[in-house]
Amino acid sequence: MSNPVLNQALSKIRWRILPFVALMFAMAIIDRSNIGFAKHALQADTGLSNAAFALGAGIFFIGYAVFEVPSNLMLHKVGARIWLSRIMITWGLVSAAMMFAHNETSFYILRFLLGVAEAGLSPGVVLYLTYWFPQNKRGAAYGIYYFGVPVSLMVGGPVSGWLLESAQFGLTGWQWMFVTEGLAASVIGVFALFYLTDKPRTAKWLTEQEKAAVEHELEKEHLLKADTGPSSWRSALINPTVLYFTLIYFTIQVSVYGVLFYLPTRIAELLGTGIGLEVGLLTSIPWIATVIVLYAVTRYADRKGLQTRFAALMLALAAVGMVGSTLSASLPLVILAFCLAAAGFITVQPLFWTLPTRFLSGAAAASGIAVIGALGNLGGFLAPTVKTWAEQQFDSTHAGMYFLAAMALLGTLMLLRSARAAGTPNQKIGAARAATAP
Numbered sequence: 337m338s339n340p341v342l343n344q345a346l347s348k349i350r351w352r353i354l355p356f357v358a359l360m361f362a363m364a365i366i367d368r369s370n371i372g373f374a375k376h377a378l379q380a381d382t383g384l385s386n387a388a389f390a391l392g393a394g395i396f397f398i399g400y401a402v403f404e405v406p407s408n409l410m411l412h413k414v415g416a417r418i419w420l421s422r423i424m425i426t427w428g429l430v431s432a433a434m435m436f437a438h439n440e441t442s443f444y445i446l447r448f449l450l451g452v453a454e455a456g457l458s459p460g461v462v463l464y465l466t467y468w469f470p471q472n473k474r475g476a477a478y479g480i481y482y483f484g485v486p487v488s489l490m491v492g493g494p495v496s497g498w499l500l501e502s503a504q505f506g507l508t509g510w511q512w513m514f515v516t517e518g519l520a521a522s523v524i525g526v527f528a529l530f531y532l533t534d535k536p537r538t539a540k541w542l543t544e545q546e547k548a549a550v551e552h553e554l555e556k557e558h559l560l561k562a563d564t565g566p567s568s569w570r571s572a573l574i575n576p577t578v579l580y581f582t583l584i585y586f587t588i589q590v591s592v593y594g595v596l597f598y599l600p601t602r603i604a605e606l607l608g609t610g611i612g613l614e615v616g617l618l619t620s621i622p623w624i625a626t627v628i629v630l631y632a633v634t635r636y637a638d639r640k641g642l643q644t645r646f647a648a649l650m651l652a653l654a655a656v657g658m659v660g661s662t663l664s665a666s667l668p669l670v671i672l673a674f675c676l677a678a679a680g681f682i683t684v685q686p687l688f689w690t691l692p693t694r695f696l697s698g699a700a701a702a703s704g705i706a707v708i709g710a711l712g713n714l715g716g717f718l719a720p721t722v723k724t725w726a727e728q729q730f731d732s733t734h735a736g737m738y739f740l741a742a743m744a745l746l747g748t749l750m751l752l753r754s755a756r757a758a759g760t761p762n763q764k765i766g767a768a769r770a771a772t773a774p
Contacts, residue, residue: 342553345536345546349468352541354480356531357461360424361484363521364457366492367431367450368396370517372600373496374510376610381508382438390720392443397717399451404710405573405703407456408463412702415534416464420457424525427453432518435511459709462689463702467535470553471694475643478686479634485682486623486630492517493600493623497616558697571700578704580754581692585712587747588688590719591654591740592681595661598723598737599674606667621671622678629679634686647687648751654680655744662734681744691754715743 371378371393379389411419430446430453437443461481469477499516500509507515533539536550599622604615637646657677661670689705696704723736 339549339553341545342549345542345550346469346473348542348546349536349550350477350480352539353465353468353532354477356528357464357481358484358487359524360420360528361458361461361481362488362492363424363484363517363524364427364454365485365488366496366517367427367521368454369489369596370492370496370513371434371447372596373493373500373616374513375601377500377508377510378437378443381510382440382443384440384443387721387724388440388443390724392440392447393720394717395444396447396451396454397713397715399448399453400455401451401710401714401717403452403455404459404713405706408459408702408706408709409699411456411460411463412699416460416467417529417532417534420460420464420532421525421529423454423457423460424528425522426525427457428518428520428522428525429453430518431521432515434514434518435507455710456706459705462693462705462709466693466697466701467554468550471557471690472638472641474693475638475687475690476635478689479630479683482630482682482686483627486626486678489596490620490623490627493616493619494613495616497613501613573703573707575704577695578692578707580750581688582708582711584747584750584754585688585708586715587743587750588651588681588684589713589715590722591651591658591677591744591747592685592716592719595654595658595674595677595681595740598661599678602661602670602674603667606665606670618667618671622674625675626679626682630683630686633683637687638690643687643690644751644754647684647691648748650680650684650687651744651751652680652748653677654684655741655748656680658737658741658744662737688751 375389378384379386384392407419407423427450430450434446434450437446462478465474465477465481496513496517499513503509503512505512533541536542536547536554539547542550599619600615603618604610607615607618609615633646633650637643654677657673657675657680660673661677664670664673692704692708693701719740722739726735726739727733729735
């Protein structure tokens with residue numbers, strides 16, 4: 337039976353929190369992926385080879401992985417407001433410092449430090465939203481958070497292209513792009529310190545009745561998770577289900593970052609131009625399609641309780657799009673293929689995160705989510721390097737994308753297999769709601 341007080345509280349929470357965390361994620365994606373726009377100019381100025389660039393682009397994820405778990409445990413301890421703000425401020429400063437990359441060594445060091453600074457943002461927000469949204473509302477909530485990805489690339493592509501062509505203060509285009517976008521993230525991080533609220537009980541913008549309704553709903557889920565999931569952060573680190581989800585997330589990230597770094601280059605190749613404003617505008621088209629699919633699919637999957645099936649469908653769609661992007665020299669057809677790939681690999685992620693959060697809570701959630709994010713994101717480290725290796729090994733510019741598509745299909749099969757294990761706690765939660773409904 338519907339609880340009007342709870343529904344009113346959740347509506348307030350959506351409007352207060354979700355747009356801001358989506359903005360945070362958008363800035364993170366811009367600062368991660370702008371390296372793809374800087375590629376040609378950076379290589380020309382520094383002499384970086386394609387292999388060195390691929391390693392530097394991926395080494396971000398080493399720093400990210402090493403510090404992911406401690407970062408999430410700190411968020412659980414000191415609160416999301418302070419810790420998410422700290423993450424944004426420091427990663428923005430390091431991203432701006434990319435302007436000082438002048439050789440392979442400095443490039444590797446700065447990319448590693450960017451990963452260290454940003455470690456904990458995405459798993460931190462995934463954890464943070466479990467403090468506010470019950471399981472049956474979480475897919476749509478994560479979906480709004482993931483709006484940050486297509487919006488950042490829809491806006492960030494043209495902006496990055498424009499910045500590359502409009503340098504100021506004697507800087508090169510790529511230096512100007514890094515410093516401008518990095519400092520913007522730091523400014524938003526300072527604002528986050530005053531805007532975010534740690535948990536419902538400290539939210540001055542909720543009434544006492546609304547706070548109680550949200551906390552009561554979440555407490556029911558927490559008690560059931562204690563019976564089905566790991567009870568501490570240490571046990572979460574070695575939990576077989578956590579490790580299985582880590583493997584799934586790894587396959588997702590391989591496909592994500594293979595396409596993310598490849599899209600501007602592929603469009604530029606078909607146009608026969610360098611990467612600039614025109615390429616930035618064209619790369620925004622797949623992200624417009626992604627916003628529509630992301631919103632519709634996450635809401636529908638939540639309403640029907642079919643998060644796992646739709647996650648598998650979206651990842652399979654990404655694989656089809658990746659293969660399709662290599663099979664034609666027609667720009668419209670390649671953009672259509674990238675629309676499928678982008679919508680698939682973005683929409684799968686919020687749906688995926690509803691699965692481990694069904695049975696993780698407390699410190700176990702902090703560490704379990706971080707382990708999945710940390711080790712899974714190593715797929716982003718391997719994707720550019722493996723893509724380059726496959727192309728060289730098989731002497732084909734298409735071989736790399738075929739390999740990434742195969743990884744996405746593997747993840748699809750693993751998601752389908754996970755449905756039974758991940759569904760059990762959710763079914764118990766649903767039964768508990770029915771039993772305690774007034």
